[in-house]
Amino acid sequence: MTSDSANQNAILLLQDGTVFHGTAQGKSGISTGEICFNTGMTGYQEVFTDPSYFGQIMVTTNAHIGNYGVLDQEVESEKIQISGLVCKNFTFDYSRQMASGDVKSFFEDQGVVVISDVDTRAIVKHIRSKGAMNALIACNVDQSIDELKAILSEAPDMDGLELASKVSTKEAYLLGEDDASFKVAVLDLGTKRNILRCFTDRDCQVKVFPAKTSYETVKAWGPDGFFISNGPGDPAPMDYAVEFAKKALDDKKPLFGICLGHQILARALGIPTYKMHHGHRGINHPVQNVITGKCEVTSQNHGFGVSPEAIDEHTEIVEVSHRNLNDNTVEGIRHKYLPAFSVQYHPESSPGPHDSRYLFDQFIDLIKKHK
C-alpha cells in the first residue's frame, strides 16, 4: 500500500525558509543536513547506505521508492547513511521474491526520518536554481516553524566540513585471499563496499585503513598500490589525507582515487577544490574519456569539484583524462609521469551503469607495471 497522504504530519524546511508539508514515514523526530537530490530510477537502497551521503537530506526524484523492497546484501555500508529521505510515493508494498523486507521497516528499524507525498520535482527545481543548502525534516513533532528554523540554523554548513573520519572504519581490516596476486591499501574516507568488491574480484587482497592512518603505517603492510576512497564532506579541511597522497606520490607507488579520493589527489598535486552549485547525483551522467574519445554513462555523487583552471596551471604534471559532457567539469585526472590517476565519478557504480569498471583494470595494470 502506498503511504497515507491524508496524514500530513511531516515538514520539510529549507534554509531559505521554504516549507513543504508531507506525510511522516520512518521514525518520528527531527533531522538536519545538506539537501541534495538523486535522479536514479533504480538503486535506492545502495544510495541510502552510501557513506558519501552521510548526513545529507536526500530527495529522490523517481516517482516510487520502495517497489522492490530491500535486500540485505545490496547495501554499500552497514547502515543508512543519509540523515533523512524526501520522496514522492513511499511504497512499502514491495514485490521481489528475493527481498529481505520492506523499505518502511528499513527506515523505522534504523531510526531515520522520511517525508513523502511532497512535490519532489518542485524541490529539485528549487535546489537547481537556489543551490545546495541545509534542510530539516520534522516528523510528528509539535515544534512551530520558527522553532524548527532555530534548530536548522544550528546545523553546520557543508562548506569546510570534515566528515570522512566520522564514517571511516575505526579499525583496519583485511578482505580477500592471502594468496591474492596484488595487495591494495585502501584509505577509507567512507568507502562503498562495492569498491572493495571490485578489487577483490580482480585478485587483490585489500586492507582497509581508518581515514587518519599515517602513510608510514599503511606502507608497512607492503601494498602494491594505494587507493583513496570516496566519502562525505568537504575535501578542503582534509590535510591529513592530502599528506597521505603526497607521500604515496613521492614513493612513486600506483595510486587511484575515487570521488573524494579524486579531490584529495588533486589537492596533493596543488589543485584546489570548490563547492559546486548543487552537485551531480544520479546514475546517468555522461562522461567522455578524452584520451580514448569513448563515452561512459556514470554513477555520480559529489557536491565538490576539482578546479579546471588550476589544472590548466599545472599542465606540466597533470592532465584531464575525463570530462563531463553536460557541463564540461573535470571528471578525471592523471599524473603525466607518475602512476597516479583518479576520477570524480563512481566506476564501482552500485547503483549505476558498469561502463567504467575498466578503471579498476587500469589500476591493476599500473600495479603490474610497478610491481
Add this chain to the structure above:
Amino acid sequence: MPKDTSIKSVLIIGSGPIIIGQACEFDYSGSQASRSLREEGIEVSLINSNPATIMTDPVTADHIYLLPLTVESLEQILQERQIDAVLATMGGQTALNLAIDAGKQGLWEKYNVRLIGVDLEAIELAENREAFREHVVKLGQSVAPSHIANSYLEGKEAAQDIGFPLVIRPSYTLGGYGGGFVMKEEEFDEALRRGLNASPTHEVLVEKAVLGWKEYELELLRDANDNVVIICTVENLDPMGIHTGDSITVAPAMTLSDTAYQKMRNDAIQLMRSMGNFAGGCNIQFSQNPETEELICIEINPRVSRSSALASKATGYPIAKIAAKLAIGYTLDELKNQITKTTSAYFEPTLDYVILKMPRWNFNKFKGADPTLGLQMKSVGEVMAIGRSFQEALQKACQSLENDRHGLGSDKKEWIKTDDILERLEKASDDRIFRLKDALRLGVPSKTIQKLTKIDPWYIKQIKGLVKLEDELNKYNVPEDIPETFFRKLKSAGYSDQQIAWIMRVELDKVTAQRKKLGIKRVYKMVDTCAAEFEAQTPYYYSTFDQENESVVSDNPKKVIVLGSGPNRIGQGIEFDYCCVHGLLALKELGYESIMVNCNPETVSTDFDVADKLYFEPVYWEHIKEIIDHEQPEGIIVQLGGQTALKLAEKFHEKGIKIIGTQFEDMDLAEDRGSFSDLLKELGIPYPKYGVAETADDAIEIANRVSYPVLVRPSYVLGGQRMKIVINDQELERQVLSIFKHMPDNKVLIDQFLERAREAEIDAICDGENVHIMGVMEHIEPAGIHSGDSSAVLPPYSLSDEVIQTMMDYTKKIALALNIKGLINIQFAISSTYKGQEERVYVIEANPRASRTTPFIAKAYKVPYLNIATKVMLGTHKLTDFEMINDMDGYAIKVPVFSFNKFPNVDKRLGPEMKSTGEAIRFIKDLSDPFFREMDNNRSRYLYN
C-alpha cells in the same frame, strides 16, 4: 566523428499502409528522421504509398514519391534523382525488407547508393532465430531452450525434446504473425502447420515457454564510435505470454532492482555491440525469472521499432531524430539533448513520473475473431498516460481509451459474477485489467489473481490500493463530507469526478463543484528527460495533482487548442494526425499560439516541437476542461480530430467555450438524422427513406414502409459499427435486438438500401460564403460497403457530368445551409436503373469535419487543403484568398488495406461495417491501367450484408 559530408541526398523508405503490428509510429519516426536530416542541409526524398502520413507531405520532405513500395518504384526514383544514401530503418520491417530485396537485385550497387543506419548482416542475424540463439549463447548470455524446425517431422521431434508448454515462432514474420503458445500436445499439430506456413522460409523455432516470467524491453542508441546508451526501459505489466504490442507496459521499470537492471543493461549493450556495425536505434527484449532473477534474451530488433515511438514520447528523447543524425556519421557526444538544448545527447533519460501504455483493441469489428491475447499482436492502436504515480497513470490511460470508460472501473461497467471474471483473468482478452479490479473488489484473494494472471504482485497490490480507497470513499454520503486531504488523494490516484460520482451515487456536477470549492485542481508538469536536474526548453506537459504548476500561461490573446483523435482504431486513424499537424502549423504561421491535446503516442502531432505547447492528456472531458480553464484559449478546433474531438463540441457549447469554425448547432444538425433529413427536404435534395426506431416493433413498421432491403444501424456510431443490411422482418428483428442489447440507450436507424447504387463522396471547404469542392471521389465498390473499405477513385471515372454537377450543387447548398466554416464531407449514393429505379443522386450523410479522405485529396492534388481549411475556420482568410490549382494527370485511387491475416477465422467479406486498418494511394494514367481494371472487374464481388 563529425557528419559525413559525402551524403548530400538521402532516400527514406516509409512503412506503407497501416496494418496491425505496423502502424503510424513509423510516420512519426520517418517524419522525425526527415526533419533531422534536412536540418543538416541534406536533400530528403521519401517513398511511401500511404497518403494519410505527414511524412509524405511537402512540409516534411523535399521530394515525395507516393508510389507502391516495390523495387521498381525505387529504381524509378534512383533514375530520376541523384541519391547518395538510403535510410531504411525508419519504416519498420516493410522498409527493411524492401531495402534487402533491392540489395539482392543489385539496385544499390548499380546506382552507387549506400545503405545507412543499418547492417544487413545484423538484420539477418536478428531475424534468423537459430543463428541468433547460437550468437547469444556464444556471448555467454542465456536464451530459452529451443530447436529450429524446417519440417513437420523436425517440429514434432523438437516438441518431444522440449515438452509443453512451448512456443512456436515462425522466422521472418511481423508482429508475431503465425506464432503461438501450445499448452498441450493435442494443439501442437495445428499450431506447427500454421507456423510453418506463415514463415516465408518455412521455418519455425520451437521454444520452451517461459510463461509468467517478467518481460522487459530496452531501447538503445549506438553511434559509429560504438557508444551505447539506454533511452528507456519498459516493463510489461502483462508477463511473458502476451505480445508486447498487446501488453500494458510501464516505464520506468517498476519492479527492477539496480542489480537486476544493470545485468540487463550490460547484456543489452554487449548484444548490440556484437550485432554488426551500424549507428542507430535498437530494441531488445528480455525475460526474467521472478524467483531466481535469471535473465534470458528474447529478441533484438536492430532498427527503430514500434516501441521506440513510445520510448520517445515516454522520455522526451527523440530517438528517430537522433538515430537519423547518427546514421550520417555524428556521434552521440557531438549532439545536444533536444529537450534541454544545453546538455549532451549522450546520456540516459531519467523519469520523475510514471508512463503507462495501454493497447486499444477493436475486436467488435472482427466478428469471429478469437479475442484471446497471445503471441500475435491484435490491438489496432494504443494510448499513453503520464502520472506522478502508477495508479494515476493507469486510470488516466483508461480515461484515454475512448471506450466510454471513466477510469479503471467504478463507472457502471463492472462485472459482478466471480466465475466469469476468473475465466477472463486466466484467458486474457482486451478487458483483463478491468476484470482484475472487479475480482479484487469482490474479494478474490490477490494470490489467486496472481496465479491466474501471472501479473507481478506489485501491480495487483496497487490496484488493490484503489479498491481500498473506494471502500473508504463509501464511508461518505455526499461529496461535501469528503475531507480535503482524502479528496486530494482520490484525485492523485487518478479518479475522475465521474467515478467518484458513480461510487457515491451522486450527480457528477456535485462532485466537480465540491472539488473546485476545495481548490483541488490539476497542475501541469514537464516531461524533460532529466527529472528537473537541468532547465528544459520544451513545452511538453502532463497533468497531476501536485503543488507546483510548470505550465506558464502566455498572454498571447491569439491562442487555439487543437483536439486530437485519441487512440488509433478502425475508422479513425493516422489521417487525423495528419490533419492536426497541419492545423497546428497553420496556427503558428498566423501567429497564434498552438496548443495540442492528445494521448496517442504514435502521432506526429504530439511531437514536442510541432505545437507551441503540448498537453499529453486523455481526450476526456474533465482533462480537456481543466486545460481550457488553465490556458483560457480563444477557442478550440474540433474539426481535425475525427469523431472523438467532434463529439466534445456539445460540451464546449454548453459551457460557452468557443468552437473555431462551424458551430455546434450546425454540426448537430448534420449529425442528427431527423433534422438533417428535414434540411435536405427543405433544400429539395433526395435522401433514402428512413426511420428512427426505439423498439423492435417500430423497426419492423419502418422497414416495411421504406421497403426491404434496409440498412440497420445504431444512431451514433463510428466506422459503421453494428451496421447491417437486412432483407426481411426476421433478420431485422435479430439485428435490432442485438443493437439494443449491446448498445442500450441507443436508437436504431433504418434506411432504405439502394440496391446496385454507386457510391461517391465529396470533401469541401466552406467559408460561409463560398464553397470550394476539394475533390469528388467515386467508389469502385457499390453502395453497401463502408466508404472506409471502398476503393475511391479521384476524380470519378464512370459518373456522368450531370451526376457530378448535381453532387457538387448539393454540396454547396448543404455547406451553406449548415453554415459550415471549415471542412465538410458528404457521402452520396447514385441509384441505378436496376428494378425500374431512376438514376438519382441521394445524399446519405454529411460529416462537418475533416474526413478520412481529406489527406488523400490534398496529396493527390498537391494542394495544402488542411492549411487552407484551418485559416478559413479561424476566419482570418476567405476562400478567395487562395489559389488552388490541381495539376494531377489521370486518376488517384485510395486502396483500402486489411489486416485479416491477424484473425484467421474472421469473416473477410465486406459490408457496411468498416474493417480495413489502412490505405494506400495509387496513381494511374488512364482507365486502361491493369491494376484499375482488375479492381473494377471485381467491383461487386465483395458485397455482403
